[in-house]
Amino acid sequence: MSDLPSRARLRRPRATGAAPSHVDLAAVVVSATAEQPQVLVLERRGEDDSLPSGPLASDHRTLEAGLRAWVERQTTLRLGYVEQLYTFGDIGRLDPAAAATGHDLSIAYLALVHEARPAAQLAASWRDWYACFPWEDWRGGRPPIMDRIEARLRHWLARSAKAAREGRMERIELAFGFEAGGWNDERALERYELLYEAGLVAEATRQTAGKVAASHMVGGRPMGLDHRRILATAISRLRGKIKYRPVIFELMPDAFTLLDLQRTVEALSGVTLHKQNFRRLVENEGLVEETGEMSEATGGRPARLVRFRREVLRERPAAGVRLPGTRRTVPR
Amino acid sequence: MSDLPSRARLRRPRATGAAPSHVDLAAVVVSATAEQPQVLVLERRGEDDSLPSGPLASDHRTLEAGLRAWVERQTTLRLGYVEQLYTFGDIGRLDPAAAATGHDLSIAYLALVHEARPAAQLAASWRDWYACFPWEDWRGGRPPIMDRIEARLRHWLARSAKAAREGRMERIELAFGFEAGGWNDERALERYELLYEAGLVAEATRQTAGKVAASHMVGGRPMGLDHRRILATAISRLRGKIKYRPVIFELMPDAFTLLDLQRTVEALSGVTLHKQNFRRLVENEGLVEETGEMSEATGGRPARLVRFRREVLRERPAAGVRLPGTRRTVPR
DNA sequence: CACCTTATGCTGCAACTGAGCATAAGTGGT
DNA sequence: ACCACTTATGCTCAGTTGCAGCATAAGGTG
Incomplete structure (x- = not known):
């Protein structure tokens, strides 16, 4: 059963045309x-x-x-x-x-x-x-910069070669949901890549030596190398993951209020949630337990301080904060 | 706005202690x-x-x-x-x-x-x-090999150093759900890694030069290098992904019946599904559309042939086959 | 104390899920 | 022609979950 003798053959030679990276x-x-x-x-x-x-x-x-x-x-x-x-x-x-x-x-x-x-x-x-991604924050409603983005992308589309146009239109609609689709918080990476391709973020001009004037840029603070793309990848991944794994608690202190938790989820996902439903979801999934303490730093009625219930990792394999009741409108 | 001048400085030197890989x-x-x-x-x-x-x-x-x-x-x-x-x-x-x-x-x-x-x-x-993973197929109910796995893992646990035992017990329970948790199809990688760590798959003896007798192995065809681990990673990823993205259709021919689709999902996920509910889900999500053709190869009443509706990619960002009604028992 | 703020409980409705029953429409055997 | 068997497909029904809003509680401040 042992295949130790063949192990040497299994290792591939390092030479064959492969430049070390x-x-x-x-x-x-x-x-x-x-x-x-x-x-x-x-x-x-x-x-x-x-x-x-x-x-x-x-x-x-x-x-x-x-x-x-x-x-x-x-x-x-x-x-x-x-x-x-x-x-x-x-x-x-x-x-x-x-x-x-x-x-x-x-x-x-x-x-x-x-x-x-x-x-x-x-x-x-x-x-x-x-x-770095001003268009990703919808907690205050549609960010004003979206108008500009939409205009620039339509302009890009109009100047695209006919062959590319259909595909690009579909990708834009998928990523930004201007028409029917609506906003999807998880598509941060696709959005950045589209803006990059359309030459609307500063990093793009490094590659093409300034084909697009800075005045046409859509904004967002650039980062070195391709680090903004890496960050966009992380945002997409994290926004997806908090919905099916309780990773959000890695960002929380030991004890926190339910509103703290909600604000953190909202901060990451860039959308606001329906407060009562959020609480019910968190409680129903058994994600938290009482500490017995209260927080007085709320500015209103004191809130219970809760902590993460580590046991859920065992009980509910797919527990996450499923963004219940994403508000379509801004409250207040 | 252009930062072309600084680009040279942004690139890191290749030398600094880094062995090329x-x-x-x-x-x-x-x-x-x-x-x-x-x-x-x-x-x-x-x-x-x-x-x-x-x-x-x-x-x-x-x-x-x-x-x-x-x-x-x-x-x-x-x-x-x-x-x-x-x-x-x-x-x-x-x-x-x-x-x-x-x-x-x-x-x-x-x-x-x-x-x-x-x-x-x-x-x-x-x-x-x-x-390669006989314990991952639960379509016919609990695979017989699970008894052996459970016994060998308990044995491993009993021989573990006290400090490691608690954590290992938790990991075993999480991965295999012997007690309360129940089976989770997505944990294929965790399961393989535990079996590897416990020395119960053949690849483990390559590293430790046969500390565990072959007779104690738990089975499954080994692969070269760490390729079985890579395959386990793929299984976990794919089982997770079919639930929220319509990737399953990449595996289907142009036209197929709903039962074909169900069987494919079951094959990947390793569990059986409730037929009527599966159809309802697929239809409700608008994942498929009629071709107008019928299939006579069913062995019973002919079935409608359907095809994937590509439009869902735009309409429903999170459409997948959410494994409705996983059966606890084997039908028939 | 009026009025602000945030916390928390509760209700009603719509949609979805899980499980099963019933019927339709083929095949092959006698 | 009829029967047994197979798979397809329609439908029900109860329990659960999601969405939205109303109402009340309990702090702070001028």
């Missing part, structure tokens, strides 16, 4: 404070923000360990929950001129922390992710 | 024929099956393109639907002795085809994936 580990570290979703970025003078990242090194026993080491080193932050996000490696994704030098891979991870340490104590900054 | 692209190509889920494997005499794979090369403009090229070259099969699955790269995952030589990365992809070409016309074979 440079591999980076990159982290999207998310927290939610003050009802805003935050991402950890490194700021360097005169450059766009970048995500914590560094090359995979031979003393990293696992990819995840390497990632944790880099984040800790660059930001002093020790990560808890971590999951692999995506591996980026298309030729020329960092710099079209470098296309000949082989592949630059980035293995991106998503990490969730309920860190509230002020930025000053870290070697990095927390950045509101809607600074 | 060897990168493989690997494909889990899935089809479903004869009501069995199949995976495409390469057979080599005297060796375990392996997945189609090959090194990332400098003429691959994108990772996905490289993957398609390798599969086509090794199997003559041209892929349609493809998505990235996971990147594996822990040190020593292929061969513990090779730990010093740097990282071997595998970027794994999941591909779905509705290929029914007989294996003879391909340079590869279709393998029923339950040959």
Whole structure:
């Protein structure tokens, strides 16, 4: 039964035409404070923000360990929950001129922390992710920037080659739901990619050397390399995941009120929820239990402080916060 | 607004302690024929099956393109639907002795085809994936092998160091649901990893040089390298995904009956469904439309032939086959 | 104390789910 | 022609869940 003798043959030779690749580990570290979703970025003078990242090194026993080491080193932050996000490696994704030098891979991870340490104590900054994606925040209703986006995309469509137009129209409708579809919070990545393709975000001009004037840009703070795309990937993934896994609690402190929880979900998903139904859902799924304490910091009637019921991980395999009653209208 | 001048600084030096890595692209190509889920494997005499794979090369403009090229070259099969699955790269995952030589990365992809070409016309074979994971098929009720698995896992638990026991017990319960939890079809990867850790699958002895006797093994056909783990990852992902995205149709021919569709879903998920409710769900979600044709190959009353309604991709962003009415008991 | 704020309980309706019953329309055998 | 068997398809019915809003509770502030 043992196949030890054949193991040597199973390993492939390293030579055959395969250029060795440079591999980076990159982290999207998310927290939610003050009802805003935050991402950890490194700021360097005169450059766009970048995500914590560094090359995979031979003393990293696992990819995840390497990632944790880099984040800790660059930001002093020790990560808890971590999951692999995506591996980026298309030729020329960092710099079209470098296309000949082989592949630059980035293995991106998503990490969730309920860190509230002020930025000053870290070697990095927390950045509101809607600074990079202003069109993704619908908590106050349709963001004004959507008008501009719609106009620019229609313009792009009109100038598209006939062959490409049909497909692009469908993709736009899918991503932004201008006509019938309506807004889908999970499509953040598709939206960013469309805007990129249409040359409406700053990163696009790095590749095409300024074909589109800056005045036509649609906005959102750019990031270095393709890090804004990586962040968009993380947002899409996270918005999807909170609906079927209780990952939201990774962002919460030990004790919190139901409204705190709701605000955090809303911050990530970018939409507002129906309050009473949200509470009923959370209670019915048994996601939380009483701490017995009360919070007086509500500004109104004191609220019960609850904590996450870890047992649900066993009981309800698919428990998440299923965004009940997404409001179509802004309350008040 | 242009930051072209700073681009050079944004690129990181390649040197800094980073050993260049060897990168493989690997494909889990899935089809479903004869009501069995199949995976495409390469057979080599005297060796375990392996997945189609090959090194990332400098003429691959994108990772996905490289993957398609390798599969086509090794199997003559041209892929349609493809998505990235996971990147594996822990040190020593292929061969513990090779730990010093740097990282071997595998970027794994999941591909779905509705290929029914007989294996003879391909340079590869279709393998029923339950040959590798006999415990994952609950369509005929609880598989007999579960008794053995439960016994061996309890044994492993009893021999575990006290510190590890609590956590392992929880993980076993989560993955297999022996006590209260019940079976969760999506936890295929967790189950394989537990069996591996407990030394109950053949691949584990490659690493530990036969600490566990073959007679204690729990079964399932092994694969080369860590390809069975990659396959388990694909199964988990696919079982989850069919519930919220209409990917199942990538596996179907143009026209099919509702029972065909149900059997395919059951084949992938490994559980049986309530027939009438399944139809109602599929019709209500508007996933299919009439072709007008009938199928006479049913063995009973002829069935309507339907086709996938591509429009749902636009209309219902989260349409999938949500496994309604999973039967607790075997029908008949 | 009037009035603000937020918390929390409850109700009614619509839609969906799970399980099963009943009937339709083929096949093959006698 | 009739029977047994197979699969397709229509329908019911009760329990659950989702959506939306109303009402009340219990803090704070001028």
